[in-house]
Amino acid sequence: MRLLAGATQEARILAGGQSLMPMLNLRLAHPELLIDINPADQRQPSVALSNSGGLLRLPALTRHRVLLEHDLIRQHCPLLAEAVRHVGNVRVRNRGTIGGSLAHADPTSEIGCCALATGAQVVVRGPHGDRTVPVSELFAGYWSTTLAPAEIITDVLIPVARPRQGWSFQEMVRRTSDFAIVAVAVIVNLAERTGAIAAANVALAGVADRVVLADPGLTGSAASDAAIDAAAARIADTLEPADDVHASGAYRRRLARVLTARALREASTRAPSGDRA
Amino acid sequence: MNQCQITLIVNDRDYELWVAASDTLLDVLHDELGMADVRYGCGEGVCGTCTVLLDGEPVNGCLTLAVQAAGHQVTTMRGLLGPGEALHPLQECFLRRGASQCGFCTPGMVLTALDLVRRTGRPTREEIRYALVGNLCRCTGYTKILDAIEEYADL
Numbered sequence: 505m506r507l508l509a510g511a512t513q514e515a516r517i518l519a520g521g522q523s524l525m526p527m528l529n530l531r532l533a534h535p536e537l538l539i540d541i542n543p544a545d546q547r548q549p550s551v552a553l554s555n556s557g558g559l560l561r562l563p564a565l566t567r568h569r570v571l572l573e574h575d576l577i578r579q580h581c582p583l584l585a586e587a588v589r590h591v592g593n594v595r596v597r598n599r600g601t602i603g604g605s606l607a608h609a610d611p612t613s614e615i616g617c618c619a620l621a622t623g624a625q626v627v628v629r630g631p632h633g634d635r636t637v638p639v640s641e642l643f644a645g646y647w648s649t650t651l652a653p654a655e656i657i658t659d660v661l662i663p664v665a666r667p668r669q670g671w672s673f674q675e676m677v678r679r680t681s682d683f684a685i686v687a688v689a690v691i692v693n694l695a696e697r698t699g700a701i702a703a704a705n706v707a708l709a710g711v712a713d714r715v716v717l718a719d720p721g722l723t724g725s726a727a728s729d730a731a732i733d734a735a736a737a738r739i740a741d742t743l744e745p746a747d748d749v750h751a752s753g754a755y756r757r758r759l760a761r762v763l764t765a766r767a768l769r770e771a772s773t774r775a776p777s778g779d780r781a
Numbered sequence: 782m783n784q785c786q787i788t789l790i791v792n793d794r795d796y797e798l799w800v801a802a803s804d805t806l807l808d809v810l811h812d813e814l815g816m817a818d819v820r821y822g823c824g825e826g827v828c829g830t831c832t833v834l835l836d837g838e839p840v841n842g843c844l845t846l847a848v849q850a851a852g853h854q855v856t857t858m859r860g861l862l863g864p865g866e867a868l869h870p871l872q873e874c875f876l877r878r879g880a881s882q883c884g885f886c887t888p889g890m891v892l893t894a895l896d897l898v899r900r901t902g903r904p905t906r907e908e909i910r911y912a913l914v915g916n917l918c919r920c921t922g923y924t925k926i927l928d929a930i931e932e933y934a935d936l
Binding site: 518521522525526528529530538540542544546592593594595596598599679680681 | 802803805824825826827829832835836838839840841843844845846848849852853893896897911912914915916
């Protein structure tokens with residue numbers, strides 16, 4: 505923190521290094537100061553439930569491999585455990601971290617997508633102490649965040665899955681482990697008695713300059729095929745993805761519609777139906 | 782450039798070295814220590830030719846700084862050799878199955894596969910395929926590599 509606050513030139517924080525190191529190797533970034541925050545003994549930080557049991561607290565240096573394998577995460581945030589399968593490869597997952605991934609703010613980030621869909625927050629430490637920032641207010645555009653230069657993410661807080669919750673992660677890539685062309689993360693909560701949709705969060709990657717949240721407008725509706733298809737089409741219509749070398753904007757918008765519908769359907773089916781008679 | 786003195790433990794041998802703070806582990810292993818089995822491929826962590834084990838886990842040599850590996854156990858493929866440079870059983874399987882052609886990807890393939898088999902025992906063919914998505918081979922078409930790893934897992 506002292507190094508970061510005292511930096512007079514461009515400083516970058518090195519977490520897992522699986523995005524920043526390629527940028528250094530390819531000369532896309534050239535910070536004057538690189539601050540390595542990895543513990544010298546390579547000790548793994550511990551994932552824990554909050555005292556109330558409502559939040560998962562993941563230290564910023566939690567590696568992707570832990571997200572994939574940890575029992576608490578598989579149980580309380582299965583969406584994230586599933587999505588991390590799509591992140592990088594074995595080596596990248598052994599080093600890459602959840603805090604580093606969010607701070608890197610890649611617009612195709614699977615982890616960013618899940619953080620938005622689950623309503624996660626980050627704990628940020630700066631010269632004036634700690635504050636909590638919802639991930640929905642973290643991203644500012646391509647690879648940039650709303651954090652001040654001397655601030656650093658210390659923890660990620662994820663609300664645990666509720667009893668009547670379903671989830672789905674859908675992604676289209678040209679090659680397994682590559683950057684997503686479009687990815688969609690969905691969380692659906694069903695109402696206690698009626699089984700109608702009480703809340704649905706849709707987060708999309710690869711469709712804008714940052715990962716984005718979209719409102720499917722399904723609250724109170726039954727999770728019917730027609731309602732889901734209409735919601736997916738509405739969301740796709742609000743997006744204006746850019747053309748790039750990997751895919752045209754029109755193709756990305758089409759993917760956003762198809763994957764959103766698929767994800768809403770799977771999430772609704774997955775939500776335990778409870779005492780609906 | 783900031784120079785640091787570090788001790789790297791590579792294949793159970795200690796090396797006292799002066800390195801630049803910005804040197805990658807790959808730079809030091811390949812260029813300083815002359816280890817030809819750790820190779821520069823893409824520099825982005827995608828191709829797997831610079832794979833080494835850091836405290837037993839596969840990592841990208843090109844995306845790890847040498848100073849980060851100081852004091853930790855680094856294993857390259859040559860570290861798997863037995864007495865008299867005898868091939869590791871997994872390397873024997875690669876040989877028998879014709880899983881190497883030009884050989885450039887082989888060290889990364891072998892180390893990644895070894896980690897997989899250590900962790901999972903007998904991975905399915907699909908699990909092997911998934912574990913190797915980050916190891917590119919431009920010669921074999923992968924089939925022989927999968928065969929070799931399955932044969933080793935069955936030993």
